[in-house]
Amino acid sequence: MPWSTREIAELAGTSVNTVRYYHRSGLLDEPGRTSNGYKQYGARHLVRLLQVRRLRDLGVPLAQIETVGFGGGPPTAALLAIDADLTASIERLQRTRAEIRATLDGSSAIDVPSGFEDVASRLSDPDRSLLLVYSRLYNESAMTDVKRMIESEPEPDGASAAFDTLPADADDATRQLVAETLAPKIAQHLVDYPWVMEPVEHVSKGQRVTREAVTEALKELYNAAQVDVLGRASAIAQERLNVGQ
Numbered sequence: 001m002p003w004s005t006r007e008i009a010e011l012a013g014t015s016v017n018t019v020r021y022y023h024r025s026g027l028l029d030e031p032g033r034t035s036n037g038y039k040q041y042g043a044r045h046l047v048r049l050l051q052v053r054r055l056r057d058l059g060v061p062l063a064q065i066e067t068v069g070f071g072g073g074p075p076t077a078a079l080l081a082i083d084a085d086l087t088a089s090i091e092r093l094q095r096t097r098a099e100i101r102a103t104l105d106g107s108s109a110i111d112v113p114s115g116f117e118d119v120a121s122r123l124s125d126p127d128r129s130l131l132l133v134y135s136r137l138y139n140e141s142a143m144t145d146v147k148r149m150i151e152s153e154p155e156p157d158g159a160s161a162a163f164d165t166l167p168a169d170a171d172d173a174t175r176q177l178v179a180e181t182l183a184p185k186i187a188q189h190l191v192d193y194p195w196v197m198e199p200v201e202h203v204s205k206g207q208r209v210t211r212e213a214v215t216e217a218l219k220e221l222y223n224a225a226q227v228d229v230l231g232r233a234s235a236i237a238q239e240r241l242n243v244g245q
Contacts, residue, residue: 002031002040012049019049027052027065058082113143119150124164126221133217137210142202145193152192159185168223175225179232187237 009016022028028048031041055065059082099114111128112120113135120128135143153160159181166178195202203210218227 002042003046005039005041008041008046008049011046012053014049014053022049022052025062027062059086115143116147116150119147122150122153124160129221130217133213137203137205137213138199139202139204142195142199145195149189149193152188153185163226163229166223166225166229168225170225175229176232179229179236182229182233183236183240186233187240190237190241 003011005016005019009019012019019028023030028045031039031045033039052065056062058079060078064078064081099110099117111125112123112131116131123131131146134146138146159178162178162181166174170178190196199210200207205213218230222230
């Protein structure tokens with residue numbers, strides 16, 4: 001006895017709308033109709049519906065089901081692609097779980113970009129926040145260099161401590177002193193990583209967006225005296241490098 005649309009949907013464990021969608025998508029052939037226009041589904045339609053559901057349960061996208069087919073051997077190419085996607089997803093979830101576990105155990109930090117956990121203790125809160133901003137603006141190569149810059153600095157570092165504790169109302173002489181203390185480190189970074197001055201090949205969001213985002217982040221994360229010191233220290237470092245050339 002042939003089945004109606006509702007009946008075959010119930011048998012296949014799906015909905016009438018899904019059956020109709022499969023018709024529109026070309027995944028399910030239209031059945032014959034009775035004289036009064038009602039559809040009459042047979043066993044082959046039920047089998048096709050169950051096959052489509054089986055592939056959907058395996059994660060095959062609807063767009064690929066038609067190319068998979070159901071005759072002959074297994075749909076190797078499509079299933080291999082799905083298997084590769086699942087492998088990548090599992091690895092990503094395992095990394096995420098490991099990071100969460102390490103954070104809960106106190107051996108990792110979530111307020112720095114991935115890969116910077118082992119240097120997080122060297123950074124102030126504003127520094128960590130700035131690194132998160134950097135991770136969205138610079139490519140992986142640049143971030144690797146940024147980590148090397150952090151690792152190259154001695155710990156504890158008096159120059160960094162003076163900068164981190166600099167009050168917003170610091171006088172001009174104090175600002176200049178801290179700037180001159182920071183300048184050698186900045187100069188060395190410019191020598192070791194010259195792209196810092198022209199980062200066009202290392203930005204992921206465009207130069208203008210990067211420049212504006214960094215400027216805004218510096219203004220909000222550091223106080224006015226610290227921003228002023230950074231500008232002075234960079235100018236001193238650049239001047240010393242120009243004299244040495």
